[in-house]
Amino acid sequence: MKKKPPRTARRSLRSILVVWFILFSVVPVAFVTGYSVLKYEQAIDNELAQRLAANAREIDAILDDFKSSMMDRRNIYAADTPFIYTLSTGDVAGIRRTALDWLKADISTSLTFFNRQGRMLASVYRDDQSRLKDFVPSGRRALVLAQENLDKLRYVNEYALVEHSKNGRFSLILFSKLSNAAGKHVGYLEQSLDLDSRFLIKQKERMKLELMILRPTGAVSAATLPDFSMYEKGYFEEYTKALVHSFFDLDVRGEPHGFLVYPMSFGNSDFFLALGASKRDAKAVLRNVNLAFYVVVATVLGLLIIMIWVSSNAVLKPLQDLVAATQNIQNNDSPVEIPVTSETEIGLLTESFNTMSRNIARARAELKNKIIELEKANLQIKDTQTKLVHNSKMISLGQLVAGVAHELNNPIGFIYSNMSHLRDYAEKLMRYAEEAERNPHNIHRLQKELDIDFIKEDLPKLVRSCEDGARRTRDIVLGLRNFSRLEAAELKELDIHESLESTLNLIKGEIKGRIEIERNFGSIPKVKCFSSQINQVFMNLLSNAVQAIEGSGRIWITTKITRVRGKGEMVVISIQDSGKGMTPEVQEKIFDPFFSTKGVGQGTGLGLSITYGIVLNHGGDIQVKSQPGTGTEFIVMIPVKPDESVLKASINRKAE
Template sequence: MTIRAKVFLFALMAVVLVCLMGLHLFTGAHQSQLMREQVTTLQEQLDSYNRLHALAWPYLNQLAQARLTRADTSLVRSELAKRVELEMVRLEDSSSRQYRWEEDRTVEQERMEFQALSDALLAWATWAESRVRALPEGTSVGSTVEWLLYTRFEQSVGPLIEDLQRAEHGELQALRSRWDESVRFGQLLAMFFPLLCLMLVLVLAFAIVTPMQRSLKELSSVAERIGRGDFDIRTSATGLDELSMLAHAFDRMARELRDLLEEKQRLIKAEAETAEREALRYQSLLEKTVLARTVELAETNDRLKDSLYQLQAAQEQLLFADRLASVGRLAAGVGHEINNPLAYILSNLRYVQQELGDANGPPSEEARQEMLAALSEASEGAERVRLIVQDLKALSRPDDVALGPVDLAAVVRGSAKMARHELRDRANLVEECSGVPLVKANAARLGQVFLNLFINAAHAIEPGRAAENEIRVLARVSTPGKVTVEVRDTGSGISPEHLRRIFDPFFTTKPIGVGTGLGLSVCHQIITSLGGDIRVESEKGKGTSFFITLLVAEGSGTPEQSAA
């Protein structure tokens, strides 16, 4: 399986897990909404039953008042019937909504229960009105009569209402139990499902990363052996992914180099055998004419010695050339990247050598300080070279670097010094980096980033017009806890089709032999490892701007405050 397929599989698994979690959340929300509707409906029915049960005493009081004022008691009964009918409509409405989740209930059963309750309530109301009207003329409805009428209500209507209320309470209690169980299940699922997802993701990531690390380690070992001239190697790659294809390419390269070396050795051996045969032939002739041609024999011996020396020198040169070809294949990719700091190192070393050669005695303190400064800058350039070589490995497996508070302005100045031989005939460098806090970074690696950006900016500007062009470095606090550095030039710019690929390894628009395509890729790798971000904006013919965002070092202020 290819690396791309493994990444797609990893992404597909993550999407499936997210979809499953989303489906569970949607289902849980739907069930919670349905249970809330059920609770609301049951509560409405209980409220209706309570209102029906509470109609008895007000009705009896109204009958007593009508009897006292000699009003028509049938109007009171009609008003009660309207209120009962209204409550029945509410009960039927809530019951119709309840059928959506209770399949064991029927419309006819509910209507029969409601009708029985309505009939019993209206029958009691009619009976109570008739008893009140049957009282002797001039007799008021006393508390004893009201209590007897209410007792009849509790005996005839009350049990029906209580039975319906008990049924609704039972349903409400069962619904609450299901709701509690659903909540507990959701809590357990919310606790264990992310753990399961995390374990699956870790297992899949381990299954992808471990073979990649093993293959990269083996490729690194093979490259080192080829660099030492050991071509009798063979990788153990058996898959069909990109790393296996690269390993097969290493095997083919080693076989071709081995065959080439053996062919050269055969040629050298054949030449040596030919020379040996020629020497024997000359020796035979010399033996026959030793007395007569002593002088000629001496000259012939001298020529033979010269030929032997030339053959030995040719053999040594062939072996040396073969080793150079092997080393060149590995070193060609970093030759351009280390050329600039190496020139800087040599310039400082020549300066120190010249100063020491011209001095007649111990150097003065000023000369000594200048030579120490030159040696320090040469050491810094050598450190740059070491980091450039390490950054080739960083493209596949970045090494850890020590991070700490770094003065951004000092790093920019140091990189500008190393790039000044590239900048002096092309543009003026303007630095505006003072007043910003110390950033969390590695000074050497951050300096390599700015050095690559300065050199790329210089190469985008035609030489000979330094007064008309500029490279400006501007640092500012962009957001709380972050510093943004802008490197802007007035060069030729980058075309839109190349802009999205400039951070890809080995991508370059420069001619063959001028650039390797590693500079911006290494910059991106370094800034990302520092916890920052790098982006680019460019317009063809109007220049390019790189924006680097870095984290502010914890507990640090500006470089001036830190020094104080």
């Protein structure tokens, strides 16, 4: 017996252990470390946001100081009675002269005075070089306070707002209503403090931050860097519309920054201050932490792999020995044993394997003995079966020979009985011929004496009777030859109708006079088969049908063609008799070997079993329908073109 190569495991137990160790050790470490790094980064962002919020409050306090200073100066101006009188009289020169003096000590960028109707009288301001300037509108260039501002000052004495410009500047403006000592309204004062990037840059240098003034729409009004104004409109809008302080990351000239958008207000105006601090140092720390994380994970992973490799060797080596020994069992008749080197569960497993190996060797030896005994018994059964089949064939042959002998007896009897008359007629004719040669004159007397006229009349009848007997004998012999088919071992095409007729001719003696045959033959093709076996099927079925009819009866033979899925075209042969029928219990057993409903000595019970095997070997099927008292129908289905290789193989097995 050829030895099979040793089978290897599809999956390595060591790799499984490594995977599970990694899952339950490295993965938790990686998760905890990664989570810690994430929390650390969030903590850095939170700390940075808190610091930026403190800086924002500090700048908000500066703006509040600006407003308080502007209000203090306004109160000083409103308490200057001579100036209030000058304002009420519309003395532009006096207003301009006094305002220039006041602006020198004021933080405001400009002071603008209006009369009680809101018409501008004079304005003093600082230019970009901080030089004091004044402006007095001419009669043709009358400037008035915006109606919106007039409407608001109608109900309040002051209000403040922030005005954003497009040149990177925003202004803190305070509008105030001025009245004389009697409380009479005499005019208006507009104080404006212009702030631009220079103000933000001073805060940047002091706080080490990047700053932006944002409108509610997210547009940049002023910033410490012109780069911020280059962002598309609405870029920062999502942060200005947030309900809480928004913190986001933004790269500023290639350096990561964390920005906080802080809401602020000046009087009736809302705006936002964006403060950004560099995260370069924090990122460096995070990189170091991540590097440390990777080093720790790699170190733990390496140590785990080494530990698993060492520990798995201690576990897997005995298991590998067990696997090798298990694979060797099938190639060895003697027990395969492994030395027990451990007192652990693996050692117990090794001892159990050794016991099992000894039991298998013992069982294998017993099995071989049983196989030898079974082979002997099988040979005896085959011999017995061969004898039984031979006996069955001899019984069938005896019945067939008896029927054939009966059929041959009649025509041979006709011929034999006619031979004496033919011999007598021949002697008389020879005597008549001799007398005619010797004594022609006695012809007439001898003709009457020998009754030649009767001989001439009866002799043709006797010859025809002998010819009929000989022809019947020839037909019977031809039917026997067709039934036996000496070329049965060859696969040939068979005419089913011819086979049925030949079989009917052979059992004609049992049929004649009591059973009527009704043929309903369809148009069917020839079937490729072993003809002698198919003839045997028809002989068994028709013989059973004849024997099932007690007294007179009828047999219906029907043929047709049908198509079965997976098998192609099949010829269907139905043989139905009007006999006594069968019970369901008998129907379940009729194809079993040695089952018979006939009396002792009348059959072996192998006829239908052999029939069933022949039909199945040809790739066909056989069915039975029967009811007690109504007869039996056998339906045989044979493929027109069977699988020749399968059919020949089945015949060869049967021959063996």
